[in-house]
Structure formats: structure tokens, C-alpha cells
Amino acid sequence: MRVPELDWPATAAQARAEQDRLRPLVRTTGSLPEPLRTVAGLDVAYGDDDRLAAAVVVLDANTLAPVDRATSVGVAAFPYVPGLFAFRELPALLAALAALTTVPDVLVCDGHGLAHPRRFGLACHLGVLLDRPAIGIAKTPLSGRHDPPGRQRGDGSPLLDDGEQFGCALRTRDDVKPVYVSVGHRLDLAAACTLALRLTPRYRLPETTRRADRLCRDALAAASD
DNA sequence: GCGACAG
């Protein structure tokens, strides 16, 4: 798929300014495309000295069978700074997306969307740059507070910041630690949670990120020798 | 000022 090429910030201050510039472009409404055909999962694996490999897998939304995939290897574009995570992984992810032969209906990121200190996590950033529906599903919270959700799959508890909900701690398996779902772009939170549950028929983490995780690890290992 | 802090 076609991806934009952009100049990259050199400092944390520039990166935050870029987030502030793009944040107003986020759209927090929208339901899942009808019909929903494909869903993409994205992830990055790290090696020595900032070497990294990014992977995108595209799954059939109904069967969760893989229909397309792409990887890219390179060097981290930014140090890891909580809240500026996107600047580290985005260039590699965009390179992988550019190698895709299909255009997925929704992008699922391994990280947060609106559940971010400045309301502009990786899923928002990617969604806005590509102007595609996107959501974030993270393994741990970054900002905000929440009560523990009920213990059953499907139970959720709002992620709150100043009494405002900007995400959901969602239980994807009975009696298993919740994941943190938030809107990236062009979808509402209900759609994001519905999709998260569709992607977790068996494990805590969505099939999209599980597949992408394996693929980027393999790509990193293959790039080593 | 002191912790907390996606991956």
C-alpha cells in the first residue's frame, strides 16, 4: 500500500510538537467497515544496538487466516521515550506497510492510541498518517487509571483521565490479565473493543499481534546471518 | 522534588 514519506524529528521537543500538530486530525468516531474483510497486525522486534525488524501481517477478518505479509529491517529512528514510542517504530512499520500488496481495512497496533499522555499514541499516529481506521491494543497501561474489569472474557472497565474515558481495560480471556484498548483513528471505542474480542478467540493477545510478533522475530533473526 | 513510564 502507498505510504507517506516524512522528515523525522531529531529531538524530543520536536517530536512532541509533531504530536500536538497531528492530534487534531484524529477522528474518534466510526464503526467497523461493513463488510470487514481484512485486519492488519503490526509489531517490531529489537536486536543489538538499535537494530530492528518490523512486520505487518494481514489476516482474513472472518477466519483469521493470513492473506498477506511484509517485513522491513533497519535501525531505530529514535530512542525509547515513554510517550514518544511511535517515533522509534513508525519508519520501519511504514516501510513494511509499503511492501504490502493489499490495503487492510483496519490496522491493529501493539501499543496505545488515545490512551496516551498527549492523546496521540502509535495507533493514532499511524492511523492519521495513512488516514486508515486504526486501534491500539497494549499489554500494559501508560497513563490513566481504572478499576479492575470483571473476570469474564468481554468484561471491560473504562480507562479514565480527568473523569474522561479514553480507553478500556478489556478482559479477552476469563481470569486473565486484561489488555488495554484505545482508539487510533476513524473508529469509536465500542468498535475497537468489538474488534479486540474478534481477534482473541483463543489467547489473551490478538492473533494479529501474535502473528506479527513471530514474523518480526524471524525477520530479525534472518537479518543477522 | 519523587516516582511512573506503550515497546
Add this chain to the structure above:
DNA sequence: ATCTTGTCGC
């Protein structure tokens, strides 16, 4: 993220 053994449970 990544470095890592054993161990509990289906």
C-alpha cells in the same frame, strides 16, 4: 523490547 529456569495447568 530483551536477558532467562522452573513450574503450574489444560
